[in-house]
Amino acid sequence: MTTSTVSNRAVASAGPAARKAAGPARNRRRSTLTGYAFMAPFLVFFLLFLIWPVVHGVYLSFTNQSLTGSGGQIIGFSNYLEAFTDSQMWGAILNTLWFTLLSTVPLVLIALAMALLVQMGLPAQWLWRLSFFMPFLLASTVVSLIWAWLFNPSLGLINSFLATFGIEGVAWLQDPRWSMVSIVIATVWWTVGFNFLLYLAALQNIPDQQYEAAALDGAGKWRQLFSITIPQLAPTTVLILILQVLASLKVFDQIYQLLNQAITPSTRSAVVYIFETGFTGYRFGYSSAISYIFFALIIIVSLVQLRATSRKSL
């Protein structure tokens, strides 16, 4: 963000605009005016609702500001020092990482399996696509209402289904051993359709010739899957992984809604904790500090992912 503002000539790759970089000063001023005229509407929103909150949040994290308006004195690093010794915060971060791991694996593998199966060209294409993608169109509250009902210990569909096999059901959402798994199950149902669509789009871009050539060489279906399809999908898998991990780290809605605000230490996610300290504990300053610790975590995870995947995909 600290790049010099006059180095436009250096960005030849970023678009044809660079070609005209060396005009006379007057033209230059004119085009700068035009540029900002086009940028202005977006920049108003960008500065007001993104840049400013980012900056102000940093400031708040160094104060004892409360939601009720009291406080607001600068208290240095106290919030951060408190956060680093706050076992609830570390618990929330660990839960978030655990949820991310538990949800990302099935969300990538099931999406891939769905896309591969649909891509085989079996009948009723529209039906498969509809079934797998439709849940993604639902609001989190709709998903939570439906799954809270499915998970109902005595009347829910899941336990009554298990009962027909003589398996005794569990209290999915209430039992701390199962609540995180339940959240993951509902999440997979809800959002796998998005990854499925990305895989399907990528599959349709693999040229048929590759399969034809492989078939001529006597490669069987499984061979083709592992030597053509999966490698060709690698960039998509990298993208899906990155998007999915980022999305999973931000989990809030399902946990807050499904657990009906009775969140336990084993299900509290980072964003849930940010929400709790800020809006039920009224501690805006402390909540901001946790927000930035969480933000740092997201950046670290992204960088780690990038390092781990860039070698494979590029």
Place this chain on the structure above:
Amino acid sequence: MTTDVITTPKAPLTTGARGSNGTGHRPGEKSFGAGRVIAFAILIVLAIAWLLPFAWAIVTSLKSETDAASSASWIPENGFTLGAYSQVLAEGNIPLWTVNSILTAVVITALTVATGALAAYALSRLDFAGRRTWYIAIVAAIIVPPQVLIIPLFYQALAFNTVDTYLGLILPQVVAPAMVFILAKFFDQVPIELEEAARVDGASRLRVFWSIVLPLSRPILAAVSIFVFISAWNNFLWPFLVVNDTSLMTLPVGLQTVKSAFGVQYAQNMASAILAALPLIIVFLFFQRQIIKGISTTGLGGT
């Protein structure tokens, strides 16, 4: 540095999502073998698993409360009834929340796409002081999770006195740097010759943008609009924080209050869920192809 996080994984995908979403037959895969039968069986099981929650919600919503609360049977003892729906529609605010959801999602989408397209055009085509800096700032901003901003944004809403107003509900949702990035990447690929010809003929930048660039960009604008609309329609956290007034709530937020209000009224809960899900599902059934294309295009980072 943060730029790479976003661009590198997407770079190899510039040809992504171009393929039609028609049926994906592969030559040589049409033979009927044991493999296809097994694949078909797995698909059916998966589809049932994914459709069952819907089916169960619909069946429950058509039961009487007594039946819903007595057993998990598919066929209610006292027959099916629309009672839960009439109850919810008569006592609840679902029609009002639907209107609020449509209003907010439409305004958010229009503003996001309009401001985003203008900015993306400037970033892609115009030469102005600070362009590179803004480009980097916007791409870097993609990684900022909106959840991290709830405290300062709420503080701001308190300061502006926009808590419990449409302005406070809508405006903070109008920033989508990722969409600007996607649009700018698209504009980069539009051949510049047409624009140059029009410029030589004396057309203004705005005119060129409006009558040459925008018509050429319809598919990507549709894709971005669909993505923004669905995200806005379903957004929960910000509307939930900034709106307490029942008459201003959107469907996702209102539904959260229904759950606590109706408590153990299972049939009414499910009827509310179905009614809330219906608008977008109906839209989806009509525009399935466009929506699927829009979502996968945007998800794959444009183009």
